[in-house]
Each structure stands twice: as C-alpha cells, then as structure tokens.
Amino acid sequence: MEEAYTLSSESVLEIKGLTVSFRIKDEYYPAVDHLDLTVNPNEVLAVVGESGCGKSALALSIAQLHDLERTRVQGQILFKGTDLNRLSTGQINKIRGAGIGMIFQDPLTALNPLMSIGKQIEENLDYHTALSTKQKKARVLELLESVDIPNPVRVYDQYPHELSGGMRQRVMIAIAIACRPALIIADEPTTALDVTIQSQILDLLKQLQQETGSGIILITHDLGVVAEVADRVVVMYAGEIVESANVFELFRQPQHPYTRSLLASMPGSDTKGEPLHVIGGIVPSLQNIPRNSCRFAPRIPWIQHEAHEDHPHLSEVSPGHWVRCTCYHHFHFEDEAKGEAAHGTAGAK
Numbered sequence: 295m296e297e298a299y300t301l302s303s304e305s306v307l308e309i310k311g312l313t314v315s316f317r318i319k320d321e322y323y324p325a326v327d328h329l330d331l332t333v334n335p336n337e338v339l340a341v342v343g344e345s346g347c348g349k350s351a352l353a354l355s356i357a358q359l360h361d362l363e364r365t366r367v368q369g370q371i372l373f374k375g376t377d378l379n380r381l382s383t384g385q386i387n388k389i390r391g392a393g394i395g396m397i398f399q400d401p402l403t404a405l406n407p408l409m410s411i412g413k414q415i416e417e418n419l420d421y422h423t424a425l426s427t428k429q430k431k432a433r434v435l436e437l438l439e440s441v442d443i444p445n446p447v448r449v450y451d452q453y454p455h456e457l458s459g460g461m462r463q464r465v466m467i468a469i470a471i472a473c474r475p476a477l478i479i480a481d482e483p484t485t486a487l488d489v490t491i492q493s494q495i496l497d498l499l500k501q502l503q504q505e506t507g508s509g510i511i512l513i514t515h516d517l518g519v520v521a522e523v524a525d526r527v528v529v530m531y532a533g534e535i536v537e538s539a540n541v542f543e544l545f546r547q548p549q550h551p552y553t554r555s556l557l558a559s560m561p562g563s564d565t566k567g568e569p570l571h572v573i574g575g576i577v578p579s580l581q582n583i584p585r586n587s588c589r590f591a592p593r594i595p596w597i598q599h600e601a602h603e604d605h606p607h608l609s610e611v612s613p614g615h616w617v618r619c620t621c622y623h624h625f626h627f628e629d630e631a632k633g634e635a636a637h638g639t640a641g642a643k
C-alpha cells in the first residue's frame with residue numbers, strides 16, 4: 295500500500311487504505327478510494343477539492359456518521375491507535391464529542407432550535423463528564439468566553455435563532471471543544487458566513503488549536519481558507535489524493551495539474567489583471583470515474599495520453615511533497631500553449 299506520509303506513533307489520526315463506497319442501484323462505487331493520511335497534534339490539515347471530490351464522505355467516515363445501509367467503509371481509521379471502524383455504536387458515541395469534536399457548515403441545522411445555547415453545550419458535558427450542575431454552568435460560560443462570544447451570561451439563555459450566523463458558528467465551536475478533544479473535524483466551517491466573519495472564525499479556530507494542541511482536519515473547497523489556517527494540505531480529486539505538501543510548498547511549488555488549476559482559479563491569483571482560470575469540465579460522477587488511469591486526464595485533454603501513468607501512484611517529489619501521476623512533468627495551461635503558438639515559440643526550449 296502507498297504511504298503518503300511518515301506515519302508517527304504520536305499521530306492523532308492515521309487513516310490507512312480508506313475506501314468509502316456508496317450503493318447506487320445494486321452496485322457500490324467508491325467516493326473515497328484507498329486513501330492514506332495522518333493528522334498530527336498541533337496541526338491543521340486541510341483537505342481541499344471541488345464539490346464531489348469525496349471530502350465529506352471522508353469527514354463522515356472519520357466521525358462514523360455514514361448510513362451503513364447504503365455505504366461501505368473499508369480500511370483503518372486509527373484515532374490514537376484505536377480503529378474507529380471496528381467499534382460498536384456505544385463505543386463510538388463515547389469518542390465522538392469527547393475525543394473528536396465536529397464543526398459543520400450550517401450551525402442552524404446542527405443546533406437544536408428549541409433548546410437554549412447553554413443547555414446545548416451542557417448536553418455534551420452531561421454525556422462525557424461528571425461535572426456538577428454548578429461546574430457545568432461555569433464551564434459553559436468559560437467556553438462561550440473562549441470563543442469570544444460577548445456577554446456569555448445572556449447568551450447562555452438565548453436560543454439559536456436569536457444569534458447571528460457567526461455567533462452560532464462560535465457556539466458550534468464551543469460545543470466541539472467542550473471536552474478538549476484531541477481531534478477536531480471542521481467540514482466547511484466558514485462556507486455559510488460572509489467574508490469578514492469567515493476570517494474571524496478561522497482566526498479563532500487557529501488560536502484554539504494552538505492553545506489546546508489538538509489536531510484539526512479542515513475540509514474546504516476554498517484555497518483562501520487553506521492559505522489562512524492550514525499547516526499541511528491534501529488535495530483530493532475524484533476520491534484520491536493527487537497532491538500533498540506543507541502549505542508553503544503547495545502554494546509556492548504546486549505540481550499536479552489539478553492543484554495548479556485550482557490555484558489559478560483562486561480569486562487574487564490574477565495578478566496581471568487577467569481573467570481567472572476556469573477549470574473545464576466537471577468532477578465525474580461515481581459511476582464515471584476512470585479508475586485505472588489518471589482521473590484528471592479528461593479535463594486536460596491537450597496533454598498527450600503518454601504523459602499519464604497507468605494506475606498512477608503518489609511519488610515523493612521533495613521531502614514531504616507527494617504528487618500522483620507523471621503528467622505534472624508535462625503540464626501547461628491550454629492557453630499558455632496557444633500563446634506560445636501565437637508567438638511562434640510552441641515546443642521551443
């Protein structure tokens with residue numbers, strides 16, 4: 295099996311050979327395909343890719359929230375050495391909320407509209423701690439303060455609809471960190487928020503992570519978010535990791551054509567005043583993923599077939615920087631080739 299990283303016994307999360315398949319009619323199709331990754335304490339690992347790349351399927355399998363009637367989860371998901379995939383529902387419930395905290399995109403759906411904020415945070419403490427009523431309330435107020443909610447005493451008695459989107463997301467973060475989890479899964483935590491609030495929430499997440507030393511797996515389609523908080527980045531395409539590196543290396547020396555296309559399509563990347571790059575085509579549906587060849591090849595048809603590997607694998611191109619398929623050696627943007635042709639330089643060295 296490929297190993298994308300040096301696996302450390304100190305890791306919070308070690309995923310080995312994870313395949314998550316959904317049942318469509320009577321067949322199972324992998325949305326996450328033989329994926330390996332590691333999250334260390336004290337780091338934010340961003341998982342990035344367009345919609346449909348398998349990011350949520352990955353997050354839900356770590357949290358063990360898949361509907362197993364329609365989903366098959368294979369491989370190992372080692373949380374501090376324990377394989378979550380082999381635990382009973384009761385055992386998982388003990389870990390979820392205590393050892394693993396979760397923050398999702400839409401706090402309004404995740405929060406109970408009929409329960410006060412204070413009680414919702416206390417519920418988590420009820421389940422996982424033996425604190426007295428007084429201690430619980432004190433801890434909730436402390437948590438509300440730590441996520442920078444003004445006037446925690448008032449907010450304790452308020453209901454979700456009385457808070458702004460940003461404040462609700464802060465409450466979700468307070469719930470997620472209530473039991474000081476070793477791992478936080480944040481699935482598009484700022485996507486529903488406007489840009490200023492996004493930035494504040496990301497700062498908060500980073501600050502809490504530094505204070506608590508937990509590992510965060512941050513799922514996002516937004517490279518701006520990645521640039522702001524991630525330490526390491528995994529780029530996913532059609533269920534596979536196509537590139538991984540530390541955040542500086544990934545932004546400075548992106549290699550895989552998909553990563554380069556994502557970066558070129560990022561607002562702010564058009565430094566020369568040129569229009570933003572648009573990645574042609576779409577992520578294939580599960581039944582249409584070309585599973586034995588480079589999965590991104592159909593979206594860069596101007597790169598010749600021979601440039602791609604059969605059954606492409608991850609190679610370490612520099613320490614800690616992994617890229618799938620040899621096509622990155624030959625990649626150029628389509629309009630670059632046209633520009634060169636117009637200037638009579640195509641093919642020139």
Ligand SMILES: Nc1ncnc2c1ncn2[C@@H]1O[C@H](COP(=O)(O)OP(=O)(O)OP(=O)(O)O)[C@@H](O)[C@H]1O
Nearest residue numbers: 316317325344345346347348349350351352579580
């Ligand atoms: N319950 C399901 N049944 C069948 N197919 C599914 C199911 N959930 C997701 N898929 C498919 O699996 C693939 C990966 O979906 P997933 O939601 O994990 O992607 P994503 O990268 O998180 O995208 P998004 O950001 O839109 O959620 C997609 O092709 C999606 O249509």
